[in-house]
Amino acid sequence: MSVSEARFETLTEAWMDAVLAVEQQAYTHPWSRGNFLDSIRSGYQAQVLVGDDQLIGYFVAMKGVDEVHLLNITVAPAFQRQGWSRVMLDALATWSRGQGAQWLWLEVRVSNTRAHSVYLAHGYQRVGVRKAYYPAFEGREDAIVMSLKL
Numbered sequence: 001m002s003v004s005e006a007r008f009e010t011l012t013e014a015w016m017d018a019v020l021a022v023e024q025q026a027y028t029h030p031w032s033r034g035n036f037l038d039s040i041r042s043g044y045q046a047q048v049l050v051g052d053d054q055l056i057g058y059f060v061a062m063k064g065v066d067e068v069h070l071l072n073i074t075v076a077p078a079f080q081r082q083g084w085s086r087v088m089l090d091a092l093a094t095w096s097r098g099q100g101a102q103w104l105w106l107e108v109r110v111s112n113t114r115a116h117s118v119y120l121a122h123g124y125q126r127v128g129v130r131k132a133y134y135p136a137f138e139g140r141e142d143a144i145v146m147s148l149k150l
Contacts, residue, residue, distance in 0.1 A: 001078045003051025008091060011046035011058055013037070018055045019048065022076045029135045031072060036060070039071065045095060049088055051079075059088050061096070068096040070106040085115075089122050097150050104150060107143035109134050116144060124148045 011019065016033060023030040039060045040046055045068070049056040057075040061068050070092060075084045096104055107130060108115050120126075124146040132140035 001054070002082075003054065003056065003079075006049055006051040006056060006084075006087070008047045009050055011036070011040060011048050011060070013040070015048050015055070015058075019058055022055055022057070022074060025077050026074050028137065044071070045092075047088075047091065049084060049091075056084050057088055059092055061092055063096075063099055063101065066101055067103040067105055068092070068099065068101045070104060073106075085118050086122060089118075093148070093150060102150055104148040106146050107133060108146060110142045110144055116146075119146050122148070 009015075016036060019036060020030075020033055036046070039062075042062075045061045045063065046058070048058045055076055056079045057073070059073040060071045062071055073085065073088055073092075075082075075088075093104060104124075106119065106124070108119060110129075125148070126144055127147050128145040130143040130145055133143035134141040
């Protein structure tokens, strides 16, 4: 799919049904409505990327003292492999710098090699592993911890 114009908007409850539909398409263990609502109510940076009134993707990030932790970034399956994750990562880095953050942090499933490649190409470095971090169909899956110096 292509769009003629894209913009960021604040992720509000009005976007929730569209976000949940994408989340369920994109992941085997999606975030729940409660996860998103808790993030919004906690004041986390939550943005949707919209193109021609279609949901392209979204991200949720939590600000710390001198860092930002990316909790969720998702591109709708219909818009994947078009560079939208880079657009969102750039927007997140710009916002983070404006907040005085020195670092961006994230976790990614060991099995999510495509996302891992995107983060590496965007300048993130692998800094560790969190054992049994994510739920999996059988047990738990490790997460690769990555960071970006801003």
